[in-house]
Amino acid sequence: MTSKPPLILINTLIFSFTALAALTLAPLHGILVGYQGETLVLALLLWAWNGLSITAGYHRLWSHKAYSAHPAVQWFLAIGGAMALQNSILHWASDHRRHHKFVDDDHKDPYSASRGFWYSHIGWMLRNYQGEPDYTNVRDLQKNPIVMFQHRHYGWLVLVTNVILPLACGALIGDLWGTLLMAGVVRLVAMHHGTFFINSLAHIWGTQPYSDKQSSRDNAVLALFTFGEGYHNFHHTFEHDWRNGIRWFHFDPTKWLIALLARFRLASGLREVPAERIETAKLQMQLKQSRAVAQDRELSEEWLHLLEQQYQSVTERMRDYYQAKQAGLEQTRRQLDASARARLKELKHCLREQQQQWLKLRQQLASA
Ligand SMILES: [Zn+2]
Numbered sequence: 001m002t003s004k005p006p007l008i009l010i011n012t013l014i015f016s017f018t019a020l021a022a023l024t025l026a027p028l029h030g031i032l033v034g035y036q037g038e039t040l041v042l043a044l045l046l047w048a049w050n051g052l053s054i055t056a057g058y059h060r061l062w063s064h065k066a067y068s069a070h071p072a073v074q075w076f077l078a079i080g081g082a083m084a085l086q087n088s089i090l091h092w093a094s095d096h097r098r099h100h101k102f103v104d105d106d107h108k109d110p111y112s113a114s115r116g117f118w119y120s121h122i123g124w125m126l127r128n129y130q131g132e133p134d135y136t137n138v139r140d141l142q143k144n145p146i147v148m149f150q151h152r153h154y155g156w157l158v159l160v161t162n163v164i165l166p167l168a169c170g171a172l173i174g175d176l177w178g179t180l181l182m183a184g185v186v187r188l189v190a191m192h193h194g195t196f197f198i199n200s201l202a203h204i205w206g207t208q209p210y211s212d213k214q215s216s217r218d219n220a221v222l223a224l225f226t227f228g229e230g231y232h233n234f235h236h237t238f239e240h241d242w243r244n245g246i247r248w249f250h251f252d253p254t255k256w257l258i259a260l261l262a263r264f265r266l267a268s269g270l271r272e273v274p275a276e277r278i279e280t281a282k283l284q285m286q287l288k289q290s291r292a293v294a295q296d297r298e299l300s301e302e303w304l305h306l307l308e309q310q311y312q313s314v315t316e317r318m319r320d321y322y323q324a325k326q327a328g329l330e331q332t333r334r335q336l337d338a339s340a341r342a343r344l345k346e347l348k349h350c351l352r353e354q355q356q357q358w359l360k361l362r363q364q365l366a367s368a
């Protein structure tokens, strides 16, 4: 039997004591003393700052380079990220790039979901499974002075933001213990487990609309408290896209923040996967899933034939529509004439109709 790597005492103590205090002292203080409104608002604001620093900063900006950000924005995200206490940008991005490159590999993916919920959620941080850090995959980030400043001074940035800041705010509000517990401890624990759920639950619970080559899942419920990172199957399939929730109704506050920053020229170079590639990936997955259903139920060859036929039709309509749209986009600068606009509308209608038929066929097949 191979022995487990040594425990990382500091991580184990921090995770255990903060969680314990959040579950016992915080509610007890609420019952016995109560919290002031200002304390709760402050805790929420700090939670959002930390959360968005991880998602818009650590994740989409530094790990994936999905966009570029003004130095002022980078400082804001670097400090907020240190407060979230998830290690420095450099370390986090290095782990995360390995997670994408070797996803689900028991040894090379640092928080491989194939090693179970506990390991991918928190277990991987409690023992020294990885040995000495290897930053060879983040050489680009080593040239960024803000990233390196945060890395070198990570320890005291954590102390100032997690202890001195809540203490000072508590003194100002006149609710020292309440602020320490709510804006200090509860905010940190909520922040931690929100992020950890992306490594654990978002690889277990949800749908796989874009790819089943790895375990990641799309999950709208997780998106609600992870600042939009619940659309993890999309993210693993198109990792350099600045969005995770691509439809307008997908809850992705990180995407909205980046769009807002871009509007004020504080963010630029937003990388976006062409819609046709996304739709094609989705269609291929639908065909694969429907084929599997047909084979599972040993349905007739006729079903498979119908599926292939409809799949071809949707693919063709899609190609026509996106080609016309691309041509239209190139023309827009010179004003898209009325007939081209009408043609595009007609193609879109044809595509929608074909997609409806495709959906109907798959529904029939599912209940056959
Ligand atoms: Zn990622």
Ligand SMILES: [Zn+2]
Pocket: 099, 198, 199, 203, 216, 232, 236
């Ligand atoms: Zn993942």
